[in-house]
Every structure is written in C-alpha cells, then in structure tokens.
Amino acid sequence: MTIADLAAVVVHHRSYQTLGATLAALVAGGVAPDRLLVVDNSEEPGRRTEVEKLLPPGAQAIYCDNAGYGAAVNRGAAWHEENTQGWRYLLVATHETTPEGDCLAVLRSTLAEDPGTAVAGPVLVTGDDGKTFWSQGGYLTKVLGLPRHHGHLAVRSENRTTDGPHPVAWLDGAFLMFRRGILSRHPIDETYFLYMEETDHHQTLRRHGWKVTVNPQAFAWQHSNGVPPFYLTRNIQIFHAKHGSRFQAQASAPYLFARSVARDLIKHHRAATLGPMLAGLRSGRPLAAAARAKEPGGVVIVNPLGGALAHYTQALHQHVLAAGIGARVRALDEPSVSGQHRLTWLLEYLELLGSEGWYRRGRSVRPRILLTWPVLGFWDLFLVKVLCGGSSWVVYHDPDPLVRSVGSGRAASALMSKMRGRPETLVHSQAAAEAMRGKGFTNGLTVVPHPVVPHSSKQPFVGPDEHDPSRRPRVRVLGQFKRDRDLDLLVALARRLGTSYDFEIIGRGWPPVEGWRVDARFVPEDELNHVIAGSAVILIPYKRFFQSGIAIRALEHAVPVVGRAETSLGDLFGPQSPLLVSGNSGPDNDVQAWCRAIEFAVEHGQAEASTAAAAFHRQAAREWALLVAR
Incomplete structure (x- = not known):
C-alpha cells in the first residue's frame, strides 16, 4: 500500500x-x-x-x-x-x-x-x-x-x-x-x-x-x-569541537589512535590503518578549530527538566528566535521521566553546563546561558557563574518552594544574594519578585512574563464526548497536589454547583475530594493538550502561588481560567476581570464569588480568554525581546 x-x-x-x-x-x-x-x-x-x-x-x-x-x-x-x-x-x-x-x-x-x-x-x-x-x-x-x-x-x-x-x-x-x-x-x-x-x-x-x-x-x-581509519580520527575531532567537552576534543582522537596501535602490538603485525589514522589526526585539527569558531553565540536554553518543562522551553525558544537572536535548546530528562538515578542526572547536568559554558570560553562570540530550572536551588547561581559566566540568566519559578528542596534554605539564599557578579535572576510575577527581594536578591532581578505560544484557532482533537451539548460543562483542576491547594473551597463549590457542572481533578498525588471525580495520575504532554481543550473552565484553587503553567496552557487554548485576582492571574487577565475572585470577602461571600466567576466563564469566558491570550503574548514577546537583546 x-x-x-x-x-x-x-x-x-x-x-x-x-x-x-x-x-x-x-x-x-x-x-x-x-x-x-x-x-x-x-x-x-x-x-x-x-x-x-x-x-x-x-x-x-x-x-x-x-x-x-x-x-x-x-x-x-x-x-x-x-x-x-x-x-x-x-x-x-x-x-x-x-x-x-x-x-x-x-x-x-x-x-x-x-x-x-x-x-x-x-x-x-x-x-x-x-x-x-x-x-x-x-x-x-x-x-x-x-x-x-x-x-x-x-x-x-x-x-x-x-x-x-x-x-x-x-x-x-x-x-x-x-x-x-x-x-x-x-x-x-x-x-x-x-x-x-x-x-x-x-x-x-x-x-x-x-x-x-x-x-x-x-x-x-x-x-x-x-569506517575508513582516516575519517575515524579526523571526524571525531570535528564532532567534539561542536558538541563535546574540552577533554573529549583533546583526548578522543589520540585514544582511538592509541587503541589501534595496542591492537596491532597484540596481534604482532603492523596494520595499514595507522598511517591513515595519523593523517586523520593531523587533518582534523584545523577543521575542528574552524568548526569551533563557527559555533554561534546567541542564547543556549538549558532545560534540566526535559519532561515537565518541555512546553515552557518550546515557548521560550520561540520568543528568543522571534527577537532575532540565535537560540538552541539543551535538555535533560528528569529522573521521573528517564528512570535514571538522581545522581546520574545531576552529573549529566553539570557536564552539560560545563560543555556549553566553560568549554566555549575561548571563542570570540560566546553564547549566553539561560537556565530554565535551578537543580540545586540558589547554589546554581554559583555553578552557573563558574561554568558559564556571570552574564547568564537563571529562572526561579518558586523562590519560596511549597515543598522542601535542595538549596532553597536561608544559608544558600544569604550567601548567593551577596555573591558579586552572579548571573541575573528571572521571575515571572511580582509575587515571586517580592519573595526574591525578601531573600536579599535586590540587584540583578528582572520580572519577565511567563513564556507563552500564540493562541491558535486550530484546536487539538478532543474525545467525541468532550463537547457533547447533552453533557454538563466540565470544570477541571489540573496539576499535581500540593499542600497549598484549597480543598475546603473545592468541596464548597461542588456542593453549590454540583448539579450544573461535572467537577474533575486530574493530577498526581491528589487525595479524594468530596463532589469531585479524582484521577490521581501524571498526565503526559500529548494528553494534556486534549484535557485542557476539552474543559469548559480550569480552576486554579491555590491559597498561594507565584505563577501557574496550567493557566498559561489554558490561555493558549482560549480556555477560561478562574482563580484569585491577587495572584499572577491578574497579570494574565487584568485584576478586574470577572474571571477572577478578590480575596477581601468573608468565607461564604468568597465561595459565592467563585461560583459567579465559574458561571461567567462557562457563558462568556472563551472570548475573555482569547482577548487575554493575544494581549499577553504581545507583552511576553516584547519583554523577552528586550531582555535577550541587551
């Protein structure tokens, strides 16, 4: 066929x-x-x-x-x-x-x-x-x-x-x-x-x-x-000039030559390969130098969470390219995706930083490193400075993490905030900026919008029942469970609105929640788009958060988001949006405000989300262009 x-x-x-x-x-x-x-x-x-x-x-x-x-x-x-x-x-x-x-x-x-x-x-x-x-x-x-x-x-x-x-x-x-x-x-x-x-x-x-x-x-x-022996030693030098470490560039070709010599000695004869291999060694050196010199500057986006931040990195890559700056991505899959030991992942991360930073220091035009996630918290500022230089950027999504993590304590933040010539720190919300300032990071701190891909009218395929007019609108909460999720609010919303909507929670680690159907599993990337596009409303029921990747993904599909106005959602929709709830009312009035926001979202939210998506993408593109061009 x-x-x-x-x-x-x-x-x-x-x-x-x-x-x-x-x-x-x-x-x-x-x-x-x-x-x-x-x-x-x-x-x-x-x-x-x-x-x-x-x-x-x-x-x-x-x-x-x-x-x-x-x-x-x-x-x-x-x-x-x-x-x-x-x-x-x-x-x-x-x-x-x-x-x-x-x-x-x-x-x-x-x-x-x-x-x-x-x-x-x-x-x-x-x-x-x-x-x-x-x-x-x-x-x-x-x-x-x-x-x-x-x-x-x-x-x-x-x-x-x-x-x-x-x-x-x-x-x-x-x-x-x-x-x-x-x-x-x-x-x-x-x-x-x-x-x-x-x-x-x-x-x-x-x-x-x-x-x-x-x-x-x-x-x-x-x-x-x-493999012809000449090209064996010649080409490995070119390859490592472009992709390897300084050690690999210096040692790999001599190792191949020495291994061939040793094999010939063991076999008690002189092979015809040694001459071509030696010629390849000599020929490869100037070609490797030329390849190294041609390597572009621009921005290297280093993503050590290749699974969790794949979409984030894609959107960031598009913003940098749209600014007219050369950009490429280096990604590692985290242990939960790759199945490898955490120590192996950490060593590969250090090797990646070294290969993109320290190894390329001798070049006339060096790339700037943009680290999407600090593996070792605030200690990464020291690592990136040593390996990649102080002109790099490190993004801090959670300056005050909801769960205990390496390098987020007082000692690390106190020492790194006083380090001279450290890389610039980036955050995606004013709340995150305030948290960073509270830890002493007042200099070299920039608030830049969360990367976002432009909204497209072309929606991904969703199941045949997702938009079935006969079924109730789906109100969903997505993402893994954390202690700052407002479970009492979710229960109250299901009691008030349970006859009008289907309430679903999809995310790893969630406990049972009264009135909600809970699917406590990790949602892979290809399925997440379908889940978001098939939702009538996405709720962000956090008591406290710095930014929401789920809210950004919903915005890209023009799916309305309901959450609190005093959070980064106010940057997406404007603090006066009827999709957002003010936190100044009492508990009962607060639940009523959430109900009104959900009802508005189901009836009119798509137009509101589509307008917000276009405006936020323009803002993000403009501010990222200014950042990477300076």
Whole structure:
C-alpha cells in the first residue's frame, strides 16, 4: 500500500549490484515511484545508463560530484522541496539498505503521532540471514563521547519486542525518516564527508529541542563496510569541537589512535590503518578549530527538566528566535521521566553546563546561558557563574518552594544574594519578585512574563464526548497536589454547583475530594493538550502561588481560567476581570464569588480568554525581546 505523504531519497555510490533490490523494496514498502529519487554521486558518467535501467517506472535520478553522504542527502531533500508536491515525510536510505514488512508505515506513524520527533529510524539488522542486530539506536560513551550502537552484533530474537518508540542520542544514517522541513532548516554538515555526519546532525537537532527516535517495531537490513581509519580520527575531532567537552576534543582522537596501535602490538603485525589514522589526526585539527569558531553565540536554553518543562522551553525558544537572536535548546530528562538515578542526572547536568559554558570560553562570540530550572536551588547561581559566566540568566519559578528542596534554605539564599557578579535572576510575577527581594536578591532581578505560544484557532482533537451539548460543562483542576491547594473551597463549590457542572481533578498525588471525580495520575504532554481543550473552565484553587503553567496552557487554548485576582492571574487577565475572585470577602461571600466567576466563564469566558491570550503574548514577546537583546 502506497504511503501518500511520503517522498524518498536513495544515496547511491558505485553499488549497482544492490541498488535495484533497494529501490524495489522501497516501492513494495510504500514509496510511490514518482516520489522516489536516486542521488548518484558515483562520478561514473559511462555507467549512468545502468542506474536508469534500475529505476522503477516514474522514479528519477540526479547526478552530482561525490561530496559525501551529507551533501547527497541535502541535495535530494532540496530537490523534493522544489519538485515534489504533497509530501510530509522524507525517507533517506543508502543504496544497500532494505526495509522489512511494514517498516515504512511504522516510521511514518512514529513521526505523525509525536510532533516533537524530527527523525525516526528502525532497528537495523545485518548478516546474510538478517539474524544479527547492527543498531538499535546510538549513544555516546560517558567519558570520551564516542558513538556506539545499542545492541550491536547481538543475536536477533524470534520474539518480536513489545517496546515502543523512544528517544536515542543518534541513529545510523543508512535508513532514516525525517519530518518535512527538518533538512531545510538544519542541513547535514558536509564537512564530515563520511562517518559521523548523522551523529553530528542528530546532536544538532536535539540541541534545538527535537527528539531523535528509534522504533523497535520497525526493521531494516543493511550491510556496512566499516569506517575508513582516516575519517575515524579526523571526524571525531570535528564532532567534539561542536558538541563535546574540552577533554573529549583533546583526548578522543589520540585514544582511538592509541587503541589501534595496542591492537596491532597484540596481534604482532603492523596494520595499514595507522598511517591513515595519523593523517586523520593531523587533518582534523584545523577543521575542528574552524568548526569551533563557527559555533554561534546567541542564547543556549538549558532545560534540566526535559519532561515537565518541555512546553515552557518550546515557548521560550520561540520568543528568543522571534527577537532575532540565535537560540538552541539543551535538555535533560528528569529522573521521573528517564528512570535514571538522581545522581546520574545531576552529573549529566553539570557536564552539560560545563560543555556549553566553560568549554566555549575561548571563542570570540560566546553564547549566553539561560537556565530554565535551578537543580540545586540558589547554589546554581554559583555553578552557573563558574561554568558559564556571570552574564547568564537563571529562572526561579518558586523562590519560596511549597515543598522542601535542595538549596532553597536561608544559608544558600544569604550567601548567593551577596555573591558579586552572579548571573541575573528571572521571575515571572511580582509575587515571586517580592519573595526574591525578601531573600536579599535586590540587584540583578528582572520580572519577565511567563513564556507563552500564540493562541491558535486550530484546536487539538478532543474525545467525541468532550463537547457533547447533552453533557454538563466540565470544570477541571489540573496539576499535581500540593499542600497549598484549597480543598475546603473545592468541596464548597461542588456542593453549590454540583448539579450544573461535572467537577474533575486530574493530577498526581491528589487525595479524594468530596463532589469531585479524582484521577490521581501524571498526565503526559500529548494528553494534556486534549484535557485542557476539552474543559469548559480550569480552576486554579491555590491559597498561594507565584505563577501557574496550567493557566498559561489554558490561555493558549482560549480556555477560561478562574482563580484569585491577587495572584499572577491578574497579570494574565487584568485584576478586574470577572474571571477572577478578590480575596477581601468573608468565607461564604468568597465561595459565592467563585461560583459567579465559574458561571461567567462557562457563558462568556472563551472570548475573555482569547482577548487575554493575544494581549499577553504581545507583552511576553516584547519583554523577552528586550531582555535577550541587551
């Protein structure tokens, strides 16, 4: 069955005996022949007729100089952008790789179901019988940052895995499916010519906030001729100049050379690889220096809570780019998402700060670091200053945390508030600013609006019953339980309005609440949009808070929010908005005011929220532009 929105590029270099089988397998797997392009860099004009004879009817070939794999892929992607209509996904394959079964359909679904994934790949198998794993996605070693395959050369099991798609550090370039536009905005670096260009490319995508995903339900067969020794030592230097630490840039190539020497001594012979490896060492140094010099300045957004702050970081990234400032994202998934030990996460966080700050200090234009969450509370100001410099920013969402956290005590705040040349501290509300001033942070403190993406009239899909006119409007509370949630208020609202509305709480750690249906679980990112869009009203029933990410998300969907006027919600809607409740009345009058606000929100709140969303986005964009440009 043909996949209607798929185009394909096959990179061919002097492998006429395998090209025909690869093209036939791609067509059988779902590529329409008229969307199949062969980019031939064989530089053998006399054999082009052989390529033409292997093309399925309707497929095309273009011929170019051999500037390497990356150049061929870039050329093929640009050709499709100019000449092919109606495609959304681009398959890139090398001349000897063939998909198994429904591989293409599975990869296409992987991209379609996760808008955050830029490129998806299958599990690669090899050998005459296809019973040996070549790659189940790639990773980088901890110390030297060398690329390695998960499951390399393991025996393939007869039992099909039940694992779903998951992010990896990189994918083998033999068989990849890209979202349209990725290769236009982020072309492959053609400096490499051969080996590691896909590893480099995927680190670049990840630095810009994209995911690189392997799907264990998809399989493709490939044959590899190994890595030419010259490019092994040459390219690892270029790679670490762009993505690694100072230590990795200095040590990785000599380590590879020394390892090869040691192997030859053990085998009691002199290998022919040592000369090319030594030449690669010499050749890579100036190229690495050039790559390091070309690294942009701008802003690096460091997000150590890749799961919880994914949407926040996306909105922040858009604000910085809209200001005309170059920006990229470096993210780590927190232990609750990645499953790794907290200490491992902390060490990776320190390594990330060091690689983006200290390692890049020798460059003429250094990026400024914007830390979205301080892992160690106020102690992060010292870490960021030492590793990244005092011209960085650290965002404090909860200056006085509702739960006990590392680095939030008096000693940390007293010492860090007196530190000279510390990074600038950012908060998102006047209440948070007052809390920071109370801890001694009077200098270098800026209030900047919470990042927000513009409201779109295009709403995400919600369940068929979400907007059913026959059912009662849904009033929801979202987010995890904290001790400052006003449970008495929620019970009182359900007693007063329970016959008119459906009251639901969705969030981790909530206890039973009378009159409310409680779903005490974590809501993943893709579901959260649907839950918000399917709500009539979102309540923010805090007694005290500095800002609400849920309120921002609701604003982006023009879903009305009801909460207290004396909080950051007043910055979103204006303190006089009928959606907000003043805290100056007695308990009974207070409940009545909440009821009136909910009733207004159900009847008229969407227009109020839509107007507020447009105004707040303009304000946020303007103030973030002023901040990052100074």
